[in-house]
Structures are given as C-alpha cells and as structure tokens.
Amino acid sequence: MKYFILTALLFGLFFGQAQAQKGFLRGTVFDGETGEPLIGAVVFRQGTTDGTVTDFNGNYSLPLQAGTHTIVYQFVSFRTTTVENLEIVAEKVNTLDVTLQSDVEELAEVVVTAQVIKNSESALLSVQKKSANVLDGISAQTFRKIGDSNLSGAMKRVTGVSVQGGKYVYVRGLGDRYTRTTLNGMSIPGLDPERNDVQIDLFPTNVLENVMVYKTFSPELAGDFAGGTVNVETKSFPEEKTTRLAIGLGYNPKMNLINNFTSYEGSNTDFLGYDDGARKIPLDPQTEIPRPTSPEPANAGELLESYTRSFNPTMAAKNQSNFLNSSLSFNHGNQLDLPGVKFGYGVVLNYQNQYDYYGNTVVSSYFKDNNKDVNALDAQFVKNGELGRQNVLWSGLITSAVKFNKHELGLTFLKTQNGIKTATNRVSQDFEETSQTAYENILTYTQRSLTSPTIYGKHNLNKWTLQWSNSVTLARVYDPDFRQVLIAEVPQYQGGEQVGVQYFISGGQGGSAGRFWRDLNETNENFRLDATYALNEKVKLKVGGAGLYKWRTFDTFAYNFSTNQPVENDADWILRPENIWTPDSRQGIYVSGNYEAANNYEARSSVNAAYVMSDAFITPKLRAIFGVRAEQAQMYYTGQDNLGSTVYDDEQTLDQLNLLPSLNMVYSLKENVNLRGSYGRTLARPSFREKSIAQILDPVSGVTFSGNIDLEQTNIDNFDLRWENFFGREEMVSVSAFYKKFNGHIEQTRFELEPREVTWQNIGGSYVYGLELEFRKKLPVEGLMLGSNLSWAQSHVDMTQIIVSRDEINNTMTTEYESRKQQARTDETIDKDRVMAGQAPYLINAFLNYSDFNGINSLSLSYNVQGESLSVVGVGQVPDVYVKPFHSFNLNVTREIGERKNGQIRFTIDNILGDSKEQVWKNHESGDELFSRFDEGRTFTLRYQYSF
Template identity: 65%
Template sequence: MRKFSITFILFYVALTASVLAQKGYLRGKVIDGETGEALIGATVSRQGTTTGTVADFEGNYSLPLDAGTHTIVFQFVSYQTKTVENVEIVAGQVNTMDITLSTDVEQLAEVVVTAEVIKDSEAAILTLQKKSANVLDGMSSQTFRKIGDSNLSGAIKRVTGVSIQGGRYVYVRGLGDRYNRTTLNGMSIPGLDPDRNDVQIDLFPTSVLENVIVYKTFSPELAGDFTGGTVNVETKSFPEEKTTSVSLGFGYNPKMNLNGDFLSYEGGKTDLLGFDDGTRELPLDDPTSSFENPNIATNPGPTIDATKRLDPNMDAIRKNSFLNTSFSINHGNQLDKGNYKLGYGLVLNYQNQYEYYEDAEWGYYFKDANKDIYQLDAQRIRNGDLGRNDILWSSLLTGAIKTNRHEVGLTFFRTQNAVVEATSRISRDLEETGQTAYQDVLTYSQRSITSPSIYGKHNFNKITLEWNNTFTWARVYDPDYREALIAEVDQVGEDGQPLYSIDGGDGGRVSRFWRDMNENNESARIDATYEFGDNNKLKFGAAALLKWREFETYAFSLQNKGIVQNNPDYLLQEENIWNAQTEEGTYIQGGYEAANNYDARSAVYSAYGMGDIFLHSSVRAIFGLRVEQAYMNYTGQDNSGIVVYDDERTLDKLNFLPSVNFVFSLTDDMNIRTSYGRTVARPSFREKSIAQILDPITGIRYSGNIDLEQTDVDNFDLRVENFFGRDQMIAVSGFYKKFSGHIEMVRFQTEPTEVTWRNIGGSQVYGIEVEGRKRLGFIEGLSAGTNVTLAASKVDMTEIVVLEDGVTGEITSEFESRVEQARTGEDVDEDRVMAGQAPFLINTYLNFSDAEGNTNFNLSYNVQGESLAVVGVGQVPDVYVKPFHSLNLNASRKIGASKKSQLTMRVDNILGDSKDQVWKNYKADEQIFTSFDTGRTFTIKYSYNF
C-alpha cells in the first residue's frame, strides 16, 4: 500500500511538473498595411527578452511562450513597431493573433495596443478588399459560423452582387452559367449538370471552408473565361492550433419532418450513405439493344426477358420522414519542429435533409389564338405532392510541411450527394386529349467530386514561386428515372368503375431512363513574382487545363395496349408482363439512340505577364496580358449515322486578353478603382455538338449547335471605397459589360419544348453596387451591414433566330415572333433582359457578438427582384421567378465553465415565403408555372471542442 502511495505521489508530481513546464503558443499572421500581403521576415518577440521568431514567407509566425500574460513586440524595418499588451498564454493551448504593420515616413513611433482590440479575424477579408488589385468581395470562416448556413449555396448569397438560382447555381451581377467561374483553391473544377456550365456549389459544406473570395474584375493571373465573377473556394489547410471538435444538429420543419405522408420509394440499402448499391443499375446485358413489339417480333424472348429484369417498383409510397440531421468531425494540428512546421487537418461532414411539398402546383400555359383575348389558356395543370431526401457527405484531408521560405502540401477533397425524389400528382390535359391522368415520378441523382491536389510555395528573397497540380474526377449518375402517367379513359368497366390506359393516344406514358456523365479534369499552373523597388511587382505564369467527358443516356418506354389498373406497380407484376398466348401485357420498347451519347475533350493552355507598379505613392497600376489557346474535340453522330464526328476539332481559338486596373489612394483608407479587361465565354461540350438529348425530367429536348462560337466580353468597372474603424466600410461600384456573340438558349417557335444555343450578336449588362458595414456604437458588439445591387441588361431580339425555313432560308427572329403574337394594344420592344438577370438584389444583416466571443446573434435578410427564367417564343409566354423574401435568424452561445461546448439555434424562412415561378403576358393575370411552400425550419446544433 505504501509503495502504491509513493508511486502515485511521484507520478502526480511528475505529471504536475510536466504540465507546469508545458508551453503555449502565440500564432498568427503579420500583414503589410500598405499592400495587404504577408510581411515576410517581420520579427515577433516577447518584450524584454531574447525570445522571438520571424514571420515566414506567408507572414505566419509561431512563438512558444510560458503560461501567463506577456507583452509582445512586432517589428519590421521602416514600419511602425506595434506592441501588444496583456497577451494571455495558456499551457498547451494556442492564442491566435493577426497583426497589421503600417509605414509612416514622417514618424515611425511605436504603437501600443491591448490584445482585446485585435481579435476579430474578419478584418483580414476587409484588408484583402482594401489592398487587392481587383474589385472583390468575400466571406471568412468566422462569417460562416455567424450566419449558420450549412453549405456554400446558402452562405454565398450574402456577398455583394451574388445571388443563387435553383438552390445551387451562382449568379454574379445577374450573370450566371457560362459567365461565372468557380475554382477550388485556385484550380478549375468541373460542373455537375450536363445542361449547364457552372459548378453546383451546394456540394461544399461550410465546415470545410476557410474563405470564399469573389473576384469581379479581371487581371491576367486569373483564367480568362469569366465575366460576372470568379468564385474561389478556399479549403482549410494549415491550422493555427490543435483542434478536435464534433457537432451534431437536428432540424425540424412542421410541413416536412416527422410527416407520415412523406413521399419516397423503395430504393437501395445504401441510399442513406449517398450512393446507390447497384439496385438501380441498368439491368440489360447490352444497353444498345433495341426492343420491338413482341407481337410482331421474330424472337420476342429478349424483349420479354428484359421487361422482367426491370425493377417493378413504380409507385410513390407514403412513409415517415425523420428530422434533418447533420454531423461533423474536425481535427487538425500544427507541429512546431524548430526549423520546420508540420500541419495536417481532417474534416468529415454528413447531412441528411427532408423536403416535402404538399399540394405543389405545376402549370403550362399558351397565349390564346385570338389576339383580343389577354388571359392565358391553360394547357396542362398538375397538382400533387413531392418528397425529396437529400444526402450530402464530404471529407477534406490536408497536410503540409513549411519552413520560413518554403511550403509543400497536399489536399484531398471528396464530396458526394444523392437525392431521392418521389412525386405523386394529378395531371389534367386541358388542350389536346382532355384527359385526367395520374402521374408518379421516381428519380435518383448521385453527384460526386474527387479532387486530390499537390502544391508548393517558395520564396527566394525577391522572387516567390508558386505551383499547383490538381486532378478532379466528377460524376453525375441518374440511374433508373421512372415515370408512370396512367390516363383515365372515357370508358367504365363492368363494375362501373373508370378504366385506365398508358397508351400515348389516351394521354398516358411510362418511361425508364438512365444517364451517366463522367468528367475528368487535370489543371496545372505555375506563378512567379518578382518584387522590386517600393512594393512593385512583376508577375509571370503559365497554366494548362485539360478536360475529358463521357456522356451516356439510355431511354426506354413501357407499352401495354390493354386496360390497366390505376397503380404503377401493376404494370410490372409478373402476371401482367406480356403474354404471347393472350397477346396482352406490359413490355419494354425503344433502344439505343446514337445522338443521345457523345465523348468530348478540351484543352486550354495559357501564359501571362503583368505588372503591379506604384506610379506614385497614391497611384497603383496593375496591367498585363493573358494569352489563351483553346481547343475542343467532339466524338458523336446523329441517329441516322450519316453525320459522324470522330474526335474532330470543333474549336481552335487563340485569345489575347489585356487588362488594366488603376487604384487611386485618396487616403490610407479610401480608394478609387478603375478597370478594363477583355474576357471570353466558351461553349460547353453539350452546346457545341450535334447531340439531341431528351431530358425526361424537364420534358425538353436539347439540340447541340456544332457551329457555336465563343463570346468576347469587354468589362468596365469603377469603384469608390472607404474603410474606417474596425470592420467598417462603405463602397459604391459601377459596372458595364459589352458582349459580342452572346450565347443564348433559344426555343423553336414550332417546337417550344426543343431548345438549342446560338450566338445572337450584341448584348450588354450594366449596374451599380452599394455596400456598407458599420459597428453600432450604442451597444458594444452590435454591427449592421447591407449591400444592394441594381442591374439592367439588354438582348437584341432581332438577332435571335427562332424559326428557319430549310427550303427558302427565310428566318423568323424572336422579335418578329413576339410581334406576331402580340395582344391588341401591345407594343413590343426590340430588346429584352437576359435570362436570370434580376433588376435588384438586397442583402442585409444585424449581428451581435460579445467581447469574449461567447455569444453571437445574427439576423439576415435576402431578396432578389423578379427575373426572367424561361424565354417564351411564339404562343409560349415568358416565365419569371418571383422574389423570395428570405429572413433567417442564427444564435449561438458557448456554454459550460470551459466554454468548450457551443449551442446553436437557427430559424430559416421566418416570413414563411413560398418559392414561385409564374407565366406572364401583356394584361394577363399571372399563372403558376411552379409553386412550392417551403415553410419554416428550426435547427438546433451542439458542438464540442476537445
């Protein structure tokens, strides 16, 4: 017993001594107040001692200190010395502190501050805005925590001039799709929608992000294929301190969660993990096979066998929905090894959300043939319920080794999303068949991005070298889309009950569809910067972006000429599959269509040179030239097999892209910026093709245009900005963009459900942005901010061809089509707005954070003006997106004596607004195109930091 006591005492003493001897760390970044960049070689020391360190080539420093309170001195030659008092260090922990040092040619006096006044990391984004060569906006990870959005699509719409379409697509200054570019850590990533060019940003959870920067003006080190903006998503890489945290959240929407009427269907066993287990795979040995009516086929066996192998589940079923759930794990650390540092991080994230829309509405309307009638004619009205289960998981692994002048690291990012959707609705055909049909639609979409990257940063005194090589594998997999439209025919059975049919002549339809798109990217770049004189720089670089895409679709229909039950599962029950003796039953029909499939590849090689020169202490010029050589190759054929492309070159374009930017510093905190840049917008693989692909989800047939050319854009910007106090600023910007060969999606007058893409000549966009952030002095820690964008656009409809006579060559423009269908008394302008262009965008917030950072409260409001969603042609009117007034509240509080726990509560859509799109025409009442009641969502999340 005595030996045990002595052993215990010795162990306790040793452990206590070890803890007392353990040091803590002060870490952060030293920033040049003149340029906003890293201040390489700045010294950081404890006052009155020889204990110190030097900031590395990224401005980062790490200073080991004994536990207690210290005074720290930050110094650099010809810069004001900054002394920070009351810096508290805790054994085994890290205190982070970013410092800005400024020059003062008249008086280099020492500045003394206390540690409490420099803790807000959001200041780094404002410093970047203030000192950047470009007009830019952005958000930090601290802002993500304040506003509480779980993924980037929710968070980024708070950025000035940025809006979100369809819950996942970024529009900057009213421009979307091909006119914006999204990069991951500065490197290109592919989009995940075969019908669009942009990246679906809802795949990025905010828990893996460090910053998001939106570049709105062009300079040569940026890729030239953007016009609205380049959105650079920066992931966490080199953690300042050891961090291990877990979080668990639950969300409840009274209309959607814990609802026994939720719609879904029997899928695979791994649906909750975000990937299909093979249940939905195409069950055919040869997907290029063709299937004929077994009654007339020489050998009906393959048709009947293929029919039996289809998954028989066709009916949307009711089941209980659970709460929205989220779970994340975050671990990272920085190890100081003396001459070098090691950093690593791991973030795992999982989200599972349910959406249920009861009595949602879909409508399709035409203009009346009589021009004296203003009201729109209903063609088809659909009402019913929709259930959606959205699963998203992601992982981010980072590692890096760094010395004072060199860093080499790698990142591995993987995100996967799966959406299970079921719809049950009644479809009323009010124009052609006059029939009522019962429609069940079952869909599954699986999206993934896998992106490993290796990078390096090296400083050789006056020269800095950076390089990066990134591979990205992206996949969009839509297996076994199922639609059953069972029509009620004008007959009754012997029992007096209605009879039903799936025959097209009766208004019925049953289809099965598989789509798979795989796209691989490799991007590489190298940049060299030479510094000379007083903050002057020359920068040179080169880059390459290679893309390969494979696109496959297989579509089949189910036929049954007899009378069927009003139950989609009835069709593929074994006893109801085609019977050769009775010559009745269900069978598969259709086959491979070559025009629905294609392969494509592209390459963009670029080089640039630019100067960043101070012409005067208050005048900065950033100018240069980027040269890009772009190639596209296409492999595909039409259904006849007459027109065949075999890896044929379809684009070969050399672009010279100049830019010039001036920054006039009226004071240390006030700038006037002017800029001009030439950029381009290139067609996508789908657009520059001969592919003719019917999308059964939208009912639209997309026809490629192999003759499509790129768009050239001239961009002009003017901005006045004033930064004052901590985290406070006001800015006013004006912009103008002129398009040559603007690419627009065009509908055909005679076939409004078929679209193609065409260059339509001249177009323009212009507008102003106003942004302000202010701390409200009457309550400590209270701040407010707002940004407003007003924009307008013009598209010349006389240059848009909607009908072309193949014999005479006579063409009809969109303008002529609109004049032909104009109502009595209606004047038709030659110009209209661009699709997706909102006339205004408003973001505003009110935020409170206490001095200790334990309590945070954020109330945010977002709305954008009515925008054109679908361009009408002929008798088809235009569709507009109605404003959605989004008011959200997020509140968090650190709890417990250690403050390691945090409780977060959030309310989304406080106003209970619905998401509506409407048909509009001259003097006509608005009619519903789509309407979804989103309800209010209440979320609670608990986080713990170990």
C-alpha cells in the same frame, strides 16, 4: 514498419507533453502600405533572445511560457511595434496579427497594448482594401454567425450575388457560363449535364475558410468569366489544436415527422448518398430488344419477355413516415512546431440528411389565346400533387502542410458525395386538346460525387516568390433508373352517355411509361505556376502559366413500356409478373428502346495560358496593375446525329487563341479610402454539350436539348468603377458601378414551331450595367452591427438576332422579335430588346448581428430577396416564365455552455416569414398564372457542438 509507427507515436506523445507546458503566439505581420504579408520580419520577447522570423506568408509562431509578456515586431525601414501586456495561457494559442507602418524618415517606435485581434471578418475586409481587384467575399466567421450549413445559403450574403435553384451562383445577374467557380484557385467541373456552372450546394461551410468573389479581371485569373470568379478556399493550416464534434436536428412542421411523406423503396445505401447497384440497368445497353411481332431471332418472344421482367417492378410513389433533418460533423486539426519545421494538418468530416415535402405542388403550362384581343392566358394543363425529396450529402476534407526555411508544401484532398431521391405523385388535367385527366408517378435518383486531390508549393527565393499547384478532379453525375408513369383516364361511352372509365399507358390514349438512365463522367487536370519578382519596394513583376485539360463522357439510355390493352390506375400494376407480355398470350406489358448514338457523346478540351503583369505604385497614392493573358483553347468532339448521316470522331470543333488585356487602377484618396477603376477583356466558351450535334430528350421535363456544332465563343468587355471607405474595424461602405458588353452572347433558345425543343446560339449585341452599394456599421450599442448590400442591374438582349425558326425551302427565317410581334396582343407594343434570362433587376441582403447579448454569444438576423427575373424565355404562343421574389428571413442564435466554454448550442429558424417559392407565366396586361409553387414552410434547427 510497425517499429517506425510506434517510435513516431512515442515521439508525438513526448513532444506534445513538452509543448503542453507552454502556450503559443501566432499570427501574421502585414505591410501597412500594400497590405501584403511581410517576409522575414523579426518577432521576439523583449529583453530576451526568444524569437522567430515570419515565413513567406508573413506567418509566425512563437512558443512562450504562460504569463504576461511584451513582444517586439521589427522589419528594416518599418517602424518597430511593441505590444505590451500580452497574456499567454498554457496549452493555448493566442493569435495576434500586426501591421507595420513604413517610415524611412522617422523610425519611431510604436507601443500598443495587447488585445485579441485575429478576426476573420476584419482580415477579409483588409484583403478587400488592399486587393488589386474589385472583390467581395464571406469568411468562416460569417458562416458561423449566420448559421448557413452549405455554401448555397452563405453565398446569398455576398454583394451582387444571388443563388438560383438553391445551387447555381449568379454574380451581377450573370450565371451559367458567365460565372466561374474554382476550388483553392483550381478549376472544377460542373455537375449538371445541361449547365456550365458548378453546383455549390455540394460544399458544407465547415470545410471552408472563406469565399472570394473576384468581380474584375486581372491576368493571373482565368479569362472565362464575366460576372465574376468565385474562389472557394478550404481550411489548410490550423493555427491551434482543434477537435470538435457537432450534431444537429432540424424540424419543419410541414416536412418532418409526417406519415404521408412521398417516397419509394430505393437501395440499401441511399442514406449514404449513393446507389448500391439496385438501380443499375438490368441488361446490356447495346442489347437489341425485339418487337412483339419480330420473326427474328427464333426465340424473340422469350427474349422480349425476359428483358421486360428484368426491370425493377416498383413504379409508384408511396406514403411513408420520415424523420427529422439531421447533421453530424467532426473536425480535428493542429499545428506542430518541430525543430526547423512547422507541420499542420486537418481532417473535416460532414454528414447531412434533409427531407423536403411539398403536399400541394403546382406545375402548369399556358398558351397565348388565338384571339389577339384576349390578354388572358389559356391553360394547356395543370398538374397538382405531392413531392417528397431526401437529400443526403457527406464530405471529407484532409489537409496537410509543412513549412521549412522559405518553403511550404501542402496536400489537400476533398471528397463530396450527394444522393437525392425524389418521388412525385400528382394528377394532371389537360385543358387544351383531350380534356383528359391523367395520373402521374415520377421516381428519380441523382447521385453526384466530386473527388479532388491537390498538391501545391510556395517558395521564397530572395526577390522571387514562386507558387505552383496541380489538381486532378473526378466528377460524376449518375441518374440511375428515373421512372415515369402517366396513366391516362379515358371515358367510356354507350349510347351517348358515359358509362365508366378505362386507363391506358400507350396506344395513342395519352399515357406513357418509361425508364431512363443518364451518366456523366468528367476528369479535369489543372496546373498553374505563378512567379513574382520584386523589382523594388514599389514595383512587382508577375508572370505565370496554366493548363486545364478536360475529358467527358456522356451516356443516356431510355426504355418504354407499352400495351394497347387497358391497365389499372396503379403504377405498380404495370410490371407485376402476371401483367407481363408472354409469347403464348401475345398480350401484356412489354419493353422497347434500343441504343441511340445521338444521345451519347465524348469530348475533350484543353486551355493553355500564359500571362505577364505588373503591380506598380506610380505615386504613393496611385497603384496600377496591368498586363495581358494569352489563352489557347481547343475542343474535340465524338458523336453522331439521330440519322447517323453525320459522324464526328474526335474532330476538332474549336481552335482559338485569345489575348486578354486588363488594367486596374487604385487611387488612395485617404488612408482608408480607395477609388478603383478597371477594364478587362474576358470571354465565355461553349460547353461540350452545347457545341455538339447531340439531340437528347429529357423524359422528366419532356424537353429535347439539341446541340449547335457551329456555336462560337463570347467576347466580353468589362468596365468597373468603385469607391470604398474602410472607416473602422469591421466597418466599411462602398459604391460600385459596372458595364459589360457582350459580342456573341450565348443563350438558350426555343423553336417557334416546337417549343419543347431548345438549342443554343450566338446573339450579336447584348449588354448589362448596374450599381452596387455595401455598408457595415457598428451601432452605438456595444456588440451590435448592421450590414447590408444592395444591387441594381439592367440587361439588354437584342431579339432581332435570335432565330427561332427557319424555312429551308424559301430560305427565310423568323427572329424572336418577329415571333413576339406576330403573337402580340392588340394593344401591345413589342420592344426589340429584353432582359437576359436569370438576371434579377435588384438584390437586397441585410443582416443585424448582436454579440455577447445577455449571455448569448451571437444573435443574428438576416434577410435576402431578389427581384422578379426571367426564368424561361417564351416563343410563339408560349409566354415567358418569371421567378417571383422569395423573402428569406432567418434567425441564428449561438451560446457557449460549460465551465470551460467548450460546449456550444446553436438555434436557427429558416424562412421565418413562411414564404413560398413561385414561378409565374406572364403576358401583356393579364393576371399572372402559376407555373410552379413550392411551400417551403419554416425550419427550426438545434445544433450542439463540443470541443475536446
């Protein structure tokens, strides 16, 4: 084996030296009419036999001696295109994409002068122009210009797209189940047990090639989306040898290099994004923990003491010093032209460590006043304090691909690891019931990981083109040892006068102390096969199939610490050795909490699909893409309720066959002007968590999530109309209108009498409609470009269909509409409709790019804001919560340095306006009351990159 490796290395060195005497011309040849790659086009150096043929992706690679050449591009029934004065540099790759125009009557030759062409933004616009779907996207070049480090920041630049909570994508105001995210066309699981969407902040931009957002449905796409399908494409086949190393440091005056950063001692590997076992459960989750008064077993007291002492004693947040935000990345890739074979490979490694500190956070709860003449809200409690968060993310991407004859085989392996350590120290003031002051410490850690190997193949067999892929994705969300302590301050009176205070964590005094573990593991296996048959130059038939199989386990374990005796106002005091309950003293802190089956479940599902569709040019100007997709979905559930009276053992909860037709029409008004119209039937299925009988208390938020085993899927009818004009290189303008009707819309709802318990239910009729405008225009100043996209949307949910309480004795029910009417203020009118949760009425994205400005390679200003949106749906006396607009204004400046321009410095300023993120309680004609506020400050980042 060692001789084989040595031989391979020597061959690689020899071959690399031989190739170093030449340069390469690489690119793609496109069909000017359809925009698709041309397979088998001939590319050669004029006057010689030095040439090559494009592969089934339309790609070519031609080695040439250093110097100036004339290159000829030919294909049957297309005009020959000749490119003159093309300069080739030794050991460099020149990239040139060429579009051939069809002309069967006059086969005239086209002669052009060479220029640097390959531009990923232009390529992305070309894809949009020729796509069968209404789509928008963002390219790797845009990532670099704007300076976003992860996908959650970059996605905000896409038309009609917003990002909620820094990680969840909403397309056209629709998120959660209504936005589907895929990785290289393959399904990936979400990493939040209470949501259905994928957390996109796990993807750093330097591992990505582009992101496409499909806004209309066609049969080759999976049917479970309404807002859109977001396809994240990773780098795969590099066009030239690239080796880059980059390091970045970021400074926020409010968050970095401070001595009062709120944190706690975790594990030794927190800086790597995972816990080393320091937070694991110290005892078997199935352990029966005895009470202090338990007579059995004989050693119950000793066991209780031992179990209590086994927990990590750290319960309090501490002030520490912290460092700058930091990032490190490495990227290496190359494409080798071997005899009869092209081989490409790439390795991308990325590490980020970010600190967030909020010194004056506010979280509150308000109720509507009992007097309906009063519009002002009554405070239940207000919590003020500090929050510190350390967010570590690293990722690795390995890609390899080989092309030979008319085949391509490839492998992609993506691994991401994320660890978020958060510590909160705040004071809670109760205004409603006890008027007590309480002191709260919350210590949390969330560990998220995604491992996704994918193999794929592409094959051109004369008139048939086959593509297949198979991926297995392993996802885990592990929340080990969430710690929460609420120490209640209880005044002590003597003779009617206050003489002091005491502190309690239990005993009916309003305090509490607990620990919580949560572990979600999900495996997805996804495969798909797509076959395209060219009936002729104008008509293509496409058929295919896909399978998606999911397995999930979800476990939660909770423990409480109690004592009827007073404690000190110090969270760490609770588990000090001398304060632990003992059999002899019969006093002190002791642990309680046994395994609860209702907090745990297992589930699996399968979706098998097949489709057939046609892509036909009915006339030279009219293109029709139509077909149908069939999906058979099944779900199985294992779990039981709190009482143990209802038990499911791998029982089927869903068995549904769906036929999903679609029609996309594209009419070419002019060469670069399209009019699009489309209809598609899609759906949204309930998640494992929602279609269950589990009742899981989240101790951090205090909300109990109750599943609904009778939940059904949502059926959606989608209508789109779009006019687009691609009037110049990188320039375009488009106007879109859309309408979506939901039958059985799934929404999270609260219970009127128990507003801290939520469930999910189907709602009869809901709809959303809106308009989108996008433009990109070069300004008269050389290198200056202005762009913007604007979205306006309206949604309607029928509140008469939402049940918020039931009277089982009298067999009556109360709807959200009736509940709101009962709590309406004296002069308030209640409509039967409201907006969908999370749906913003408008989105504004704008950018100004200046290239090659006074020695600066790129200067970019970007702005993003979305309108006020409903965040938490109120019920009964609980009002609604809305997210206030956050004005994000950012600067990115890039400059190349060094004699060979192989160094690059990038400087960014995030949140130039210094805006804060706020949510507010709203009631009829009352002033907004703060629900939460986080002061983001301004972040200054300097990044240096060196290319070898």
